[in-house]
Amino acid sequence: MKIAFLTQYYPVSDSTRSLYSDLMDEISSFGHEITVFRSEEERVFGRPEVSSRKNITIVSVPTGRVTKTNIMIKTANILLTEPRYLGAMRMHYAGSIPDMIIVTTPPITFCSAASYYRKKGSMVYLLLKDIFPQNAVDLGMMKKESLVYSFFRAKEKKLYKNADVIGCMSEENKKYLLHHNLFLRNKKIEINPNSIKPSTFQIDAKQGDELLREYKIPREKIKIIYGGNLGKPQGIDFLLEVLDKSKEIENVHFIICGSGTEYSKLEKFVKTHPDHPITLIKYLKNSRYRLLLSQMDIGLIFLDRRFTIPNFPQRVLDYFDFLLPVLAATDKNTDFGKMLINNKCGLWLESGDIDAFMKNLEYLVSNPEIRISMGKNGRALLDSEFSIKKSAQLIIDKFNLLSDPIS
Template identity: 45%
Template sequence: MNILFITVVDIESVTQRGIYTDLMREFRDRGQNVYIICPRERRYGKPTEYIEDHGIHVLKVRTGNIKQTNPIEKGISTILIESQFKNAIKKYFKDIRFDLVLYSTPPITFEKVVRFVKARDKCHTYLLLKDIFPQNAVDLGMIRKGSLLWRYFRNKEKRLYDISDFIGCMSSANVEYLLKHNPEINPQKVEVSPNCIKPRPLLHINKSNKEFRDKYGIPNDAVVFIYGGNLGKPQGIDFLLEVLDYIKNKENFFFLIVGSGTEYGRIETHLKQNKHKNVKLLSFLPKDSYDKILESCDVGLIFLDQRFTIPNIPSRLTSYMEAALPIAAATDVNTDLKDILIESGCGLWAKSGDIKGFINIIERLASDKSLRIQMGLNGRAYLEKYYTVSKQYDIIMSHFK
């Protein structure tokens, strides 16, 4: 089969590790012909380019800036990318007939691209639903429900669902939310297709890496809590800063924050002004470097804004599970992340905003090494059973045999 994957992720190489590149390599390794269309943002100053990368065809389309830019430019670029991708497909893929189109949210503005390919090639379509927009923006106070902008994006969202033959959601709560708020969707075409990766071998679970601790100024007896990934509005940064202030003078705690996003500067300023000594902030790192850091940490952290009404499952969950890290999570009450942590036995949960409740769970993890190790191994086992790209491939392709 000829498979087209449409994504807003800037894919430097298909060899890089991540939920999408891992899945595309799985499709390739299972005998499918894989084509990817992705953005090449204007900031890099490079033209559109069509290459073959390790047996996968990649079309990098010059677009406006989408990541790490102001909301106005991001909004304009997100709207324009639809026509840019459509024109690129007409030019570079005019002789290719696709059997299946895969695409993910965000963004929701691929509907016309998907519709064009589906009509031209009479192919199947599968949406990997990672984000429910515009409701997430409503939850965070960025868009007013009922406004002209909301109506525009809500219409795009509904049309994207309509053109999709199948919709893969990250969790059971995702499925329930989608069907409840979009009753016109046929339940038979909606299923759970979670964030998945191709796990690396688990080499060790000994976290006492002296070289790592010396490099970042971490005391030898401190328990290292890591928060890695996007540092933006959805992550509930206010609560993260409250937690950091609360543990400021606790010498047995060390927080390592690794990532990038709109709130990075705010976190950096807060740490400098309050003279935090047991917190280290690092900017975005390549995946391989980040993975090495994870291997030397003790606990993985997950934060989500308490205002969310949509069930989010952050992709960093699989990164922590892969590294056999126990998880301490503070989220809204609508996500079923709490249920996943309980079912897998891999972590502890508190409601975002409940500072005492969250401090209790991180103190419990800090004081009990055997609990940390057992929860970490539980998470790794759960990952290998449910969250591998091999499983996800089977879920998707079960519809097209």
């Protein structure tokens, strides 16, 4: 079948992987014809550019910055995203329609494309990875009484209504969606969690040593990594509090690898605390980041404690992939912590509780056998529950099952 995949970020190079490239590669392996429509943030104007990655067609749609920028520019460009994606799709599918459209959030402004092609007979599968605008309200970036909130909330509802199936990240995610959108029916929603293709390659120990030397990371210490976005959703102020206390623990070294709107806070902290055991890395290619993970001992997850929506951090799957035990500090509304504890692959606490964080960290640092056991449990959980094969099969099965849209 013909599949259109609408997303914000998608790697063009074969050497770079992501959640979505893994998913599309897997679906493509069944013989389906896939066209990816992705955001090209470096361009604001111009025609979409067409390229290919493996046997998948990629249409890069100029949108301007919608990530790693201020809220005003982000909002303006998100609004322009909707007509530009629809225009690119109409140009690409002139005279035909895709059998299925897979839509991701963020952003929520793909509803026009979903509505347009659903009316023509395309099935729409929504992969819900972000609940906006409520997440912006939680973080104090938007008021619920504002016109901006009302506008985006209407867009959100329209997107849900125009989806035949909504794939949620977790059970709590599903419950939240049903509770706050009473027009949705339970059978329209399924659990389709974040997923990746588990690694099978062997790590080159020599290359790992060279990477550690390059960034002056001491091999003999317990290496603790946070890898991912450094923005407001991660609650960076609590991460800074953790780093400030890190000097009290012997034989540890923190590696912060990522970028985002709050990166400058980390940069300033490292410069003003040269005696703290911290390495800050702004950017690494995917292959080098994975090599770095292979040398680590503990993986960190942070989310802002103010969230009322149940998030499920994608980055944890990379930690599981490399058998890292996880120490997570998140809001109390997510079932992410329960997943870590129940499967014995990590420890959890509510973000902001510095005493609980340090206690959990000291426990992991002083118990290498627990770290190893948790790492193995995490990898087993990845293989059984978060494999890309499972996610892809759910989508294909739903297409085969649904002969008529669920209204």
